[in-house]
Amino acid sequence: MKFLFFGIKYIVNYHIFKKKTPLICGLTVTNECNLHCRHCRVAERGKKSLTFEEMTTALQSFYQQGGRTVYFQGGEPFVWQEGKKTLEDIVVYSRKMGFLTTIIYTNGTIPINTAADTVFVSLDGLGDTHDYLRGKTFDRIVKNISESKHPALYINFTINNYNKNEIQNFCEFINNIDQIRGVFFYFHTPYYGFDDLYIEPEERKEILQRLIKYKKNYKILNSKAGLKSALRNDWKRPLDICQVYEKGEIYTCCRTPRDPNLCKNCGYLSYSEIDQTLKLKPSAILNALKYF
Numbered sequence: 675m676k677f678l679f680f681g682i683k684y685i686v687n688y689h690i691f692k693k694k695t696p697l698i699c700g701l702t703v704t705n706e707c708n709l710h711c712r713h714c715r716v717a718e719r720g721k722k723s724l725t726f727e728e729m730t731t732a733l734q735s736f737y738q739q740g741g742r743t744v745y746f747q748g749g750e751p752f753v754w755q756e757g758k759k760t761l762e763d764i765v766v767y768s769r770k771m772g773f774l775t776t777i778i779y780t781n782g783t784i785p786i787n788t789a790a791d792t793v794f795v796s797l798d799g800l801g802d803t804h805d806y807l808r809g810k811t812f813d814r815i816v817k818n819i820s821e822s823k824h825p826a827l828y829i830n831f832t833i834n835n836y837n838k839n840e841i842q843n844f845c846e847f848i849n850n851i852d853q854i855r856g857v858f859f860y861f862h863t864p865y866y867g868f869d870d871l872y873i874e875p876e877e878r879k880e881i882l883q884r885l886i887k888y889k890k891n892y893k894i895l896n897s898k899a900g901l902k903s904a905l906r907n908d909w910k911r912p913l914d915i916c917q918v919y920e921k922g923e924i925y926t927c928c929r930t931p932r933d934p935n936l937c938k939n940c941g942y943l944s945y946s947e948i949d950q951t952l953k954l955k956p957s958a959i960l961n962a963l964k965y966f
């Protein structure tokens with residue numbers, strides 16, 4: 675309910691008073707990770723972990739600017755530690771500060787016990803495909819999901835050339851796991867060049883059309899409006915109301931250099947959801963209310 679009021683106020687300020695209050699802040703708690711996935715070079719960025727003090731300072735600054743949603747990412751955020759402090763200390767701190775939504779993005783290899791409002795676990799295909807892309811972890815992740823009592827647990831699935839043909843089977847698999855509330859689909863973004871994971875725009879469209887159809891039968895979290903915007907490739911970018919904090923640096927939209935060709939091929943579909951929510955598309959608004 676609190677988020678609903680916040681959302682209405684935000685939209686009024688955004689549209690009528692043209693205020694560009696930051697909406698979502700990402701804290702990169704660490705660039706360290708316990709996996710070496712094919713698509714990811716975050717661990718090579720060099721900037722390692724935030725201190726607890728750096729996190730609280732960033733959170734206070736973001737809160738003062740009006741932001742009320744924060745997500746924690748890595749690397750793998752659950753590996754972060756400072757003395758006896760763990761990720762949970764910063765989650766609890768954020769909630770006490772007054773953030774309305776706290777979100778964790780994890781690879782799911784570490785047991786999922788947290789007070790964060792929402793948890794997104796990355797699974798990029800069924801067993802063999804996921805293991806090919808992310809290392810032999812599928813069984814462990816599914817076990818951690820099944821044993822977690824978290825009430826708002828979702829899957830992030832990034833579509834690429836290796837897993838594009840098993841989307842429907844994956845959706846079937848997810849439908850049978852009660853603990854998972856839904857799956858959110860992204861596309862591989864060619865951050866490091868147009869590699870073997872990249873899907874050409876025409877094929878991406880064909881996959882998006884399938885996802886729109888699959889929504890009827892499966893727990894797909896992307897809204898119809900978000901998927902249609904992705905189909906038209908017309909969501910606003912870079913999205914300057916989204917900030918990402920990484921040690922000593924604040925980025926808008928994401929942690930990559932502003933390259934128009936990269937942004938044109940962006941697969942970060944949660945931003946198409948935000949864009950469509952701000953454009954007051956009902957299906958996007960309803961979806962946002964589900965996980966915020």
Ligand code: SF4
Binds near residue numbers: 913928
């Ligand atoms: S690639 Fe561009 S549009 Fe996509 S998240 Fe990064 S800055 Fe935003």
